[in-house]
Amino acid sequence: MSILSKPSNTQNPRISVAPMMDWTTRDYRFFARLFNPNVVLYTEMVTTGAIIHGDVKRHLDFNSQEHPVVLQLGGSNPQDLTTCTKMAEDWGYDEVNLNVGCPSDRVQNNKIGACLMAEPNLVAECIDQMQQAVSIPVTVKHRIGIDDMQSYEEMLHFVDTVAATGCNYFIVHARIAILQGLSPKENREVPPLRYEDVYRLKRERPHLTIEINGGIKSVEETQQHLQHVDGVMIGREAYHNPYLLAECGQFWNLEMPDRFDIMQQMMPYIEQRLAEGAPLSIITRHILGLFQNLPGARKWRQALSGGNAQTLTDIEHALVNMRESIQRSEQQKQLHHISI
Template identity: 55%
Template sequence: MKDKRISLAPMIDWTTSDFRNFARFFNPDIYLYTEMISTSAILKGDAAHILRFTNEEHPVVLQLGGSDASHMAAAIERAEAICGGYDEYNINVGCPSDRVQHNRIGACLMAEPQLVADMVRAMREATDKPITVKHRIGIDHHDSYEFMRDFVGEVAQAGCKRFIVHARTAWLQGLSPKENREIPPLRYQEVYRLKEEFTELTIEINGGIDNLSAIDEHLKRVDGVMIGRAFYHNPYLMAQCNTLWQRSVPSHREIFEKLLAYLHTRAEQGANLATLSRHYLGLFQGMAGARHWRQQLSGKSVLTLEQIRQAGEYVLLHNNV
């Protein structure tokens, strides 16, 4: 795994600090991405709250949504001043939703490689941390390999060295974000080809990857694998990835005990455990009693630490863990 990487993909409403801390219990090396955060939210909102993360989350990456180079740089400067900075900063050039398109954010920016390059340059002036780009194979009818190659080539000239490629095109009209994750076919070979052509760049692959065998196979061809929903719904896959580093895999009990300690701290800070619990429904995915765990944590306005403990112990007991 030398010079290889596995990442948790940015997912709005899902990759919050509370889920990222949970993810860290499974694996110490996976790169954790924030939700996409718009530059306007950082520059005009409660930046200290929006940007918060814990020391345990490192390595952690801030994904920014924006299209103004000066605003992207200012958002990084705000992050560096408030919380000491993230390990990397990533530009969202992959989200296909109508809402972000309206604000000139996301996948639509693939049609403007010079603008993305300008943002990379401005962001590099604001920090010495790496600036990376997450993008699609293409957009709408601009879906040839050459279109992606030219986009990457121009942005790389601005100093971006890591590209995370969702191996599908994005249809900006006619498909929802969910449909854009499912309907356009996966084209892994074109991501492999990109790495073959740009050997000096770091290329990470994303899209439809949901098991350890597939991760291992992709890492033979590219420099990293990014996974989103599969990690969220079955987080123990992150634990299984430890074998790629020749490390032991933590048990469900070890992870559960760390979660209880974390939730004890969050409860003392005034957090609503019933609200946080949505992030932990997948902990026992595939195990006897997993449905009981989900039922006990779901649909409640109030949830105590003891109730969470009892629900988890029920599953562990039924699996002799």
């Protein structure tokens, strides 16, 4: 059994960063890996059509330092999904995940994402054929329900139907998706979180590996969820505050990396990407949250966003200013302590 698909606990957990469209690009994943060697990283969702009929290299390429890395596929045609799953294995991915959670209108129209929860037999057929084609794990990410299918029993039926294929890893977003009436953004915020449904799924199906997703923003919350399930998937907080991934290193007794050391490792990568012709702005947008919650963080974001950073030198200047802001803050704290 792959290290990616084995059950976890608080001593050896599976913690991952959720696949997020336009956010978990290869540049972000390289950056995220510098915070923690063990966190599992996901690509953005890639549709089978984009891979089969588009630029395969653009959609599948990743840096070897990203491992462990998972390709998330969007699709509902068993043959196409099988083809892309085999391509993913040949490309070197550690795992393939099927998206049964995205609520956007665009993917619904192509029978992709959360709407597939209404068709468990089709999802099972897809997963069965995908698994037979490869030796790497094939997993499913889904919601706890959709529209008028909101009961725990209906989710359980979906999971049992898919698990009958031999699939044993389910990542559960602990919100329903309202496919008619709510935007994708609203579907991440409006439906209430029902963590207990995910906990119950693990209790009632202990042989399955269950990872929880939805609204998780801290190490403390992660720790609490790991008392009930096998893994935790962190979403937008891991993007806006990537140092959270470093803080999660305590689950593996890792030392906390220094933020400036992370940027020292990031700079050669940025230089390489610029040499490949990538605009600096598409890389710097992923590092804006590096100093979140620290003095000077706002100026750091301003210096790198909106095209303000034109060269590597601009980034270096922003780093110098950031270091000075932190030092000034520490000096002020010391003086305040002395005066007391």
